[in-house]
Amino acid sequence: MSEIALVTQLKDKFGDGIVTVELAAIDAWVEVTASALIDVCEFLRDVEDYHYDMCNCITAIDYLHTDPKKAEKVDWAPHIELVYHLSSIATKKTLVIKVKIPRWKDEAAQQLPEIPSVAGVWTTAIWHEREVYDLSGVNFIGHPELKRILCPDDWEGYPLRKDYEMPLEYHGMRGR
Numbered sequence: 001m002s003e004i005a006l007v008t009q010l011k012d013k014f015g016d017g018i019v020t021v022e023l024a025a026i027d028a029w030v031e032v033t034a035s036a037l038i039d040v041c042e043f044l045r046d047v048e049d050y051h052y053d054m055c056n057c058i059t060a061i062d063y064l065h066t067d068p069k070k071a072e073k074v075d076w077a078p079h080i081e082l083v084y085h086l087s088s089i090a091t092k093k094t095l096v097i098k099v100k101i102p103r104w105k106d107e108a109a110q111q112l113p114e115i116p117s118v119a120g121v122w123t124t125a126i127w128h129e130r131e132v133y134d135l136s137g138v139n140f141i142g143h144p145e146l147k148r149i150l151c152p153d154d155w156e157g158y159p160l161r162k163d164y165e166m167p168l169e170y171h172g173m174r175g176r
Contacts, residue, residue, distance in 0.1 A: 003028055014040055029096035034115050037099055041121045052086040055122035059083040060136035064162040078103050117143040135160040
């Protein structure tokens with residue numbers, strides 16, 4: 001089965017849940033809505049001839065310009081894009097799933113954006129989602145143990161957010 005056939009199946013099955021498709025990229029990708037994420041991932045894991053049985057990594061990209069002059073020139077609103085790299089061990093095929101979410105829940109600053117956890121689809125996602133939560137501040141609904149994995153438990157903020165400000169000191173220790 002070709003990637004084109006897979007995309008046709010995805011569009012037929014999930015309709016508006018499939019936002020954009022780019023098969024000509026080095027890593028072919030499909031953008032899905034947050035509400036369709038779990039169903040699409042389960043389908044990709046179970047679909048014959050593909051069986052995307054591994055989530056290799058999840059990355060969060062913060063689309064925000066902190067420079068007002070640059071911000072006024074872009075044609076997109078600030079958001080976070082989650083990128084899921086999937087692979088099939090049996091077929092050696094790979095696919096990327098992308099999901100765009102707001103930077104803050106309900107656009108209220110400091111309320112973490114939410115997206116369903118794919119940890120129930122691929123157990124490897126447990127660690128990847130914890131890393132994204134810890135560094136980029138995304139709340140994965142339904143995650144079995146969502147807590148910090150790299151920063152100390154009492155760390156404030158999310159270091160990979162573009163508007164993050166490094167504290168001058170932590171528990172009495174001064175930075176540079």
